[in-house]
Amino acid sequence: MNALISGAPSAGVAPPLRANAKRTPQRVLPGFRLTLGYTVLYLSLIVLIPITALFFKTFTLTWEQFVFAVTSPRVMASYRLTFGASLIAALVNLVFGLLLAWVLVRYKFPGKKIVDALVDLPFALPTAVAGISLTALLAGNGWLGQYLEPMGIKLAFTPAGVVIALIFVGMPFVVRTVQPVLEDAEKELEEAATALGANRLQIFTKVIFPHIAPALLTGFAMAFARAIGEYGSVIFIAGNMPMISEITPLIIIGKLEQYDYAGATAVAVVMLVISFALLLVINALQAWQRKNTGASS
Amino acid sequence: MTSKLKTLLAALALATGGLASSQTLLNGSYDVAREFYKDYNAAFIAHYKKTTGKDVKIDQSHAGSSAVARSVADGLDADVVTMNTSTDVEFLANAGVVAKDWAKRFPGNASPTTSTMLFLVRNGNPKGIKDWDDLTKPGIQVIVVNPKTGGNGRYTYLAAWGYAKKKGATDAQAAEFVGKLYKNVPVLGKGGRDATTAFLQRNIGDVLVTFESEVVSVNKEFGEGKVDAVYPSISILAENPVAVVERTVAKKGTAELAKAYLDYLYSDEGQEIAAKHAMRPYSQAILKKNAAVFKPIQLFTVQEMFGSLSEAQKVHFNDGGQFDKLYTVR
Numbered sequence: 354m355n356a357l358i359s360g361a362p363s364a365g366v367a368p369p370l371r372a373n374a375k376r377t378p379q380r381v382l383p384g385f386r387l388t389l390g391y392t393v394l395y396l397s398l399i400v401l402i403p404i405t406a407l408f409f410k411t412f413t414l415t416w417e418q419f420v421f422a423v424t425s426p427r428v429m430a431s432y433r434l435t436f437g438a439s440l441i442a443a444l445v446n447l448v449f450g451l452l453l454a455w456v457l458v459r460y461k462f463p464g465k466k467i468v469d470a471l472v473d474l475p476f477a478l479p480t481a482v483a484g485i486s487l488t489a490l491l492a493g494n495g496w497l498g499q500y501l502e503p504m505g506i507k508l509a510f511t512p513a514g515v516v517i518a519l520i521f522v523g524m525p526f527v528v529r530t531v532q533p534v535l536e537d538a539e540k541e542l543e544e545a546a547t548a549l550g551a552n553r554l555q556i557f558t559k560v561i562f563p564h565i566a567p568a569l570l571t572g573f574a575m576a577f578a579r580a581i582g583e584y585g586s587v588i589f590i591a592g593n594m595p596m597i598s599e600i601t602p603l604i605i606i607g608k609l610e611q612y613d614y615a616g617a618t619a620v621a622v623v624m625l626v627i628s629f630a631l632l633l634v635i636n637a638l639q640a641w642q643r644k645n646t647g648a649s650s
Numbered sequence: 651m652t653s654k655l656k657t658l659l660a661a662l663a664l665a666t667g668g669l670a671s672s673q674t675l676l677n678g679s680y681d682v683a684r685e686f687y688k689d690y691n692a693a694f695i696a697h698y699k700k701t702t703g704k705d706v707k708i709d710q711s712h713a714g715s716s717a718v719a720r721s722v723a724d725g726l727d728a729d730v731v732t733m734n735t736s737t738d739v740e741f742l743a744n745a746g747v748v749a750k751d752w753a754k755r756f757p758g759n760a761s762p763t764t765s766t767m768l769f770l771v772r773n774g775n776p777k778g779i780k781d782w783d784d785l786t787k788p789g790i791q792v793i794v795v796n797p798k799t800g801g802n803g804r805y806t807y808l809a810a811w812g813y814a815k816k817k818g819a820t821d822a823q824a825a826e827f828v829g830k831l832y833k834n835v836p837v838l839g840k841g842g843r844d845a846t847t848a849f850l851q852r853n854i855g856d857v858l859v860t861f862e863s864e865v866v867s868v869n870k871e872f873g874e875g876k877v878d879a880v881y882p883s884i885s886i887l888a889e890n891p892v893a894v895v896e897r898t899v900a901k902k903g904t905a906e907l908a909k910a911y912l913d914y915l916y917s918d919e920g921q922e923i924a925a926k927h928a929m930r931p932y933s934q935a936i937l938k939k940n941a942a943v944f945k946p947i948q949l950f951t952v953q954e955m956f957g958s959l960s961e962a963q964k965v966h967f968n969d970g971g972q973f974d975k976l977y978t979v980r
Contacts, residue, residue, distance in 0.1 A: 592836070
């Protein structure tokens with residue numbers, strides 16, 4: 354259970370800040386040095402070296418060129434859209450992902466297995482396919498769009514379309530991080546709370562929520578991180594108008610099309626730094642949360 | 651298990667053995683040329699077998715024109731590149747993988763085919779669109795490609811700019827004209843196909859500005875009669891340059907084959923196949939023969955109007971250039 358809450362979900366995004374949480378004199382795996390060496394080597398090869406290369410490419414620019422490349426009005430507008438839409442999408446997923454996980458864990462209904470499998474679909478689907486299907490659905494002549502547009506609701510080719518695409522790709526993260534924690538939650542605690550006279554709201558806010566909050570935050574962070582880097586699904590639905598519906602990854606592609614490698618990596622570095630800072634904040638929040646509630650993990 | 655592995659290995663050895671006896675050639679090309687080169691490769695293989703008696707296998711690698719150029723520069727072993735904008739070959743020449751004088755190695759600026767920008771309108775042309783001026787009128791929705799991400803878009807922009815200049819506009823007036831046109835753009839396509847999809851599948855816009863060659867594929871894909879092609883009074887000549895990748899052919903020893911492959915593009919047969927795919931052939935005779943498809947139209951070159959494509963790139967499309975100003979200064 355421990356591993357499920359803190360290890361597995363958060364490992365992909367950011368290292369959990371819990372090195373000192375527990376001191377176990379007897380380790381399960383022997384040869385700490387060897388495993389640490391292996392860990393560092395692997396992380397370097399797969400993550401650190403490519404990212405360092407990114408920074409080095411950027412260093413071919415002078416500071417003025419760098420600032421110009423990353424702060425031009427079009428690029429600034431794209432940051433606002435990318436981070437804003439990602440945040441909204443992650444927040445929506447936070448709420449509805451929790452709901453989905455809740456239903457999947459706590460209720461039995463016919464076809465539950467299928468619903469459970471459907472949750473993973475956004476993981477498996479090529480994102481371009483998702484983008485094309487969403488566009489086909491929401492465009493002015495699409496299944497849904499043909500009813501929505503006469504009502505003045507225009508989704509495809511607007512920033513709203515971007516948010517929808519990002520909700521789609523981020524959805525599984527929250528569900529899949531919260532689900533195992535909910536499954537492991539001990540029924541007895543809730544029963545005890547009921548016996549002590551707590552109402553349903555109190556049980557949720559005082560017993561269940563603190564228990565799942567770290568996992569929920571992790572899921573949120575992952576959905577958010579995924580949305581920031583998303584390209585394939587958004588590109589078809591965004592309309593890609595400069596200053597309005599142009600996401601930052603498109604700016605990067607645009608710079609590459611002009612053979613402006615350094616400019617492209619400069620924008621990429623900015624995205625990387627902002628994303629990393631946000632993830633650190635979320636991680637710190639999570640650690641603080643865990644300490645404060647003294648969650649059983 | 652082991653016997654299975656053995657058969658697999660044997661099959662693999664056979665397959666590679668079979669490959670080794672004939673030369674392979676990799677053609678790095680842009681997306682939309684896929685169908686053309688499929689036809690052309692079949693013709694070339696037959697021709698090469700007949701003239702030299704050698705078997706040859708041709709692989710194709712397609713992506714956006716500059717994406718291909720980037721991967722070739724980064725080490726993709728393409729023997730030849732066949733692009734849709736000369737900036738892409740220029741980039742490869744600067745990277746040292748293509749000869750500096752590539753444009754002189756083959757006739758017609760090393761461009762066996764050309765194309766031009768024209769308009770696709772909905773059947774019957776309900777908005778009466780005839781020329782570039784009509785695209786700037788209020789209430790007309792124009793679908794174009796983002797010049798930042800597609801050669802198609804760059805040519806559209808330059809064609810509109812050149813049209814204004816040809817009509818006697820100053821640079822400032824041309825900028826205003828192009829600005830008005832882009833105000834009418836509801837969706838900027840990422841690439842040529844993207845824009846076509848928006849126009850035909852999503853039914854957005856009144857007119858699509860695209861390559862002449864796209865018209866044929868549109869008719870093939872969506873059925874004849876859904877759209878009409880409108881030829882503006884003046885448009886731009888878009889060259890489709892080709893070049894041998896010297897780095898690869900030196901390594902693989904395919905210089906002769908690569909040259910033969912590109913030379914054959916200029917043969918009557920190669921030119922006919924190009925015409926069939928709605929690319930304007932270099933050969934005047936074959937161009938005339940297909941006059942029904944390639945309506946005569948006043949064309950200007952990038953060179954006469956903008957100096958060169960890289961020059962135009964600097965002034966118009968690079969960050970902070972004229973195109974950015976259209977969107978940031980309102």
